[in-house]
Structure formats: C-alpha cells, structure tokens
Amino acid sequence: MVESQPVLRSDPCAASESASSDFRFLRAYRIRRPSEFQRVYRRRCVASDGVIRVHGCANEFSHPRLGMSVSRKVGPAVRRNRWKRLIREAFRLSRAQLPPGVDLVVIPQRGAQPELAALMSSLTRLAGKVAGKLSRGR
Numbered sequence: 001m002v003e004s005q006p007v008l009r010s011d012p013c014a015a016s017e018s019a020s021s022d023f024r025f026l027r028a029y030r031i032r033r034p035s036e037f038q039r040v041y042r043r044r045c046v047a048s049d050g051v052i053r054v055h056g057c058a059n060e061f062s063h064p065r066l067g068m069s070v071s072r073k074v075g076p077a078v079r080r081n082r083w084k085r086l087i088r089e090a091f092r093l094s095r096a097q098l099p100p101g102v103d104l105v106v107i108p109q110r111g112a113q114p115e116l117a118a119l120m121s122s123l124t125r126l127a128g129k130v131a132g133k134l135s136r137g138r
Contacts, residue, residue, distance in 0.1 A: 023092050023093065023095075024092075025088055025091070025092050028061070028063070028065075029063065029064070029065055029066060029091070029095070030065060030066060030067070031065050031066065031067030031103055031105065032067075036067070036103065037067055037069070037105060039057055039103075040055050040056065040057040040067065040103050040104075040105045041055060041105070043055070043056070043057040043134075045057065045130055045133050045134055046130070047126040047127075047129035047130050047133070048109065048126065049109075049122050049125075049126060050109060050112060051108070051109055051112045051118050051119060051122045052087075052106050052107065052108055052109060052112070052119065052122050052123065052126065053106070053107045053108075053109060053126075054104055054105070054106055054107075054123070054126040054127060054129075054130055055104070055105040055107070055130075056102050056103065056104050056105075056127070056130030056131065056133075056134060057102070057103045057134070058101055058102060058103070058134050059101055059102060059103045060101075061100075061101060062100050062101060063095070063100055063101070064091075064095065064098040064099065064100060064101070064102050064103070064104060064127065065102075065103045065104065066087070066088070066091045066104055066105075066106065067103065067104065067105040067106070068083075068084055068087050068088075068105070068106050068107075069105060069106075069107045070083050070084055070087075070107070070108055071107075073110055074108055074110065079114075082114055083108045083114050086114045086115075086116055086119055087106050087108075087119060087123075089116060089119075090116060090119040090120045090123050091104075091106075091123065093120060094120050094123055094124050097124045098123070098124060098127045099127055099128060099130075099131035102127065102130065102131050102134065104123075104127055104130065106123065
C-alpha cells in the first residue's frame with residue numbers, strides 16, 4: 001500500500017488578513033468532534049511539564065488546531081472555566097509560534113495554577129516538542 005502525503009488546506013484567515021494580525025479563535029482552529037479527539041489520543045504523542053500536558057497529531061490543515069480536556073479533577077466549574085479561557089487565550093496569542101499542521105489537545109496538570117504567561121510559554125515549547133516527535137515518526 002502506497003502512503004500518500006496529506007494535502008494541506010489553507011488558513012481560513014489568510015485570504016482576508018495576514019494570519020499574524022488576526023487573533024480571532026475561529027471554528028477552523030478548534031477540535032470539536034469526539035472522533036478528532038480520539039484520533040489525537042490514539043497517536044500517543046505527548047509532551048508535558050508542571051503546568052499542562054499536550055497530546056498531538058498531524059492534521060491536513062496548514063494551521064494548528066486546539067482541543068481542551070479539563071476534567072472535574074481540576075476543580076469546580078469556576079476553576080475549570082478559567083483554565084479553558086486561559087488556554088484559548090494562550091493559543092490565540094501564540095498561534096504564530098505554534099507549528100503548522102498539528103492538532104493539539106491540552107490537559108491542565110492537577111495542582112497547577114492557571115497563569116497566562118506560564119501557559120503561553122508551556123504551550124509553545126510543548127507544541128514544538130510534539131511536532132518534533134511527529135516529524136521523527138514517533
């Protein structure tokens with residue numbers, strides 16, 4: 001069986017504005033379906049630190065996509081919602097530094113405190129690690 005290269009789809013914001021000046025969190029940047037989450041988890045490519053754990057998988061798009069899994073173990077609804085808001089914001093602001101063509105599922109580590117600066121640095125660093133593992137074929 002011959003394995004073909006995936007066709008990269010274009011960035012949804014590239015036609016109207018440059019991707020670096022458009023900070024919207026469009027539907028095209030989200031992982032929404034359970035089957036997409038399962039595909040990322042089945043790939044078993046993970047990087048983590050004391051703040052978050054990032055699961056990754058290659059996608060057919062020319063931009064990264066974000067999924068979040070914030071369980072009740074993190075805390076009550078107020079804390080879970082704060083984590084989700086900050087993860088979305090970190091993704092939005094650091095999207096230009098994230099590797100293209102990768103689906104990322106972010107899971108907060110238990111006991112960590114949500115801070116935007118720490119999330120941004122962790123997300124970019126761990127997404128790079130995941131992309132490196134994916135390019136090596138792990």
